[in-house]
Amino acid sequence: MNIDTQAVQTGLEWDTRTGALSIPIYQSATFRHPGLGQSTGFDYSRSGNPTRLALEQGIARMDGGSRGFAFSSGMAAITSLLLLFQEGDHLVVTEDLYGGTCRLFDRIFTRFGLSFSYVDTTDREEVLAAITPSTKALFVETLTNPLLKFADIPALSTICHERGLLLIADNTFLTPYLLRPLERGADITVYSATKYLSGHNDTVAGLAVVRDPQLAEQVYFHQNSAGAVLGPQDSWLVIRGMKTLGVRLDRQQENALKIARWLQRHPQVTRVHYPGLEEHPDHDLIRRHARGFGAMIAFEVESHSLVEQLLLRTQLISFAESLGGVETLMTFPEGQTHADIPPELRARLGINDVLLRLSVGIENVDDLIDDLNQAFNKRETTV
Structure with a gap:
């Protein structure tokens, strides 16, 4: 079965x-x-x-x-x-x-x-x-x-x-x-x-x-x-x-791959970690052993100021620490989920102050990309 x-x-x-x-x-x-x-x-x-x-x-x-x-x-x-x-x-x-x-x-x-x-x-x-x-x-x-x-x-x-x-x-x-x-x-x-x-x-x-x-x-x-x-x-x-695990993960993985490819092309993103991308070092190994690549993405942006901008200005994507639900969530590992790892180990691993983690949900992927795009482009207005 x-x-x-x-x-x-x-x-x-x-x-x-x-x-x-x-x-x-x-x-x-x-x-x-x-x-x-x-x-x-x-x-x-x-x-x-x-x-x-x-x-x-x-x-x-x-x-x-x-x-x-x-x-x-x-x-x-x-x-x-x-x-x-x-x-x-x-x-x-x-x-x-x-x-x-x-x-x-x-x-x-x-x-x-x-x-x-x-x-x-x-x-x-x-x-x-x-x-x-x-x-x-x-x-x-x-x-x-x-x-x-x-x-x-x-x-x-x-x-x-x-x-x-x-x-x-x-x-x-x-x-x-x-x-x-x-x-x-x-x-x-x-x-x-x-x-x-x-x-x-x-x-x-x-x-x-x-x-x-x-x-x-x-x-x-x-x-x-x-x-x-x-x-x-x-x-x-x-x-x-x-009971809905299969249909949820199918949609989440489909969304994740599209978002990962969009992030790869974004000029303010310096690195994307997603095993569904052919460039990921474990891509072929996962293809041999697993049925899919999951729906988690980690990506680095060009400056720490962009981290707060993205976390606070996305409108559909919630700034929250969990993952795996139907809603798309984003978090900052260095200061949240991985704060208890010794700083020297975080630095060696690359868990740094420009790394964000995205748990991709089941929303329409175009809406999620639009939300990321407007958050990247938003700037403080000066008076």
Whole structure:
């Protein structure tokens, strides 16, 4: 079954009694036992809730894993996965990743004895050089935030599995609709479901999918014990959003390519990062492994004054920090999403004071280009 069909069908098998096409929202903290020592399969909603389970089964099918897990946010999902490790363990990590993930690693989990090395995970030799006897996992973003470098999951999985390491792939930007990392050798995928999977900027959620059933049992133990689970109302919202994932991403990618090409030609734009452009260094690699290039664009303008001008003077495009929804959003990574990355690392990576990140929505692309054009051309009037 095609993945877009799988997404639409999520939850349809649940209410066989009434035939409801929309999974009910089981807004219950606890469940009555049918008898002593008996259970319906649901006892307490932290341990399991029918609406959440429908979402978890749906994302597991879409990703090709043994089991899925729904958390209260993407960061809660990553936090629960880090509970797989113990004091003294070391992880090799994508260097240009989301600043909140970097903050979680460096300012929280280092206090509990974990250590992290940040490398360019598109460079096999850098990855190999960073592995130590205490390394237990490689954590990558399949398409990095914000510079849009692509991780070669099959090559990285070979490195990991030859050395007994876990490969954890944050697949938020591409989603299983465009890339299924578990099929290419990853052990765990993780998502900020706030973004493309829910797709409407109306809920905060995180998802993880595990390939190996025994490893999935460990993840469930931590999910249940730590309790950062997704509530039934938000689970329903993510299910509803996932049903239109395919049609939304098709439109968003189409828009993104047209906008990226327009930005390339603009005299005040000095650089465009979008893997759908033939000039992108990972363009051919993504074409081999993924079904598309996503709908995120990063671009640099010729001066910092243009950054504020564009952020504040666009009329359709909102100045906001999230991404992946139907509305087009723009943000300034250096001062917002990636402010927690050390300044010297930001400078080396190219996350600078002229870089903007654009999350392309489903609006008419001509209207979006017109909005960008008028923001570029607007000038303060002097009296």
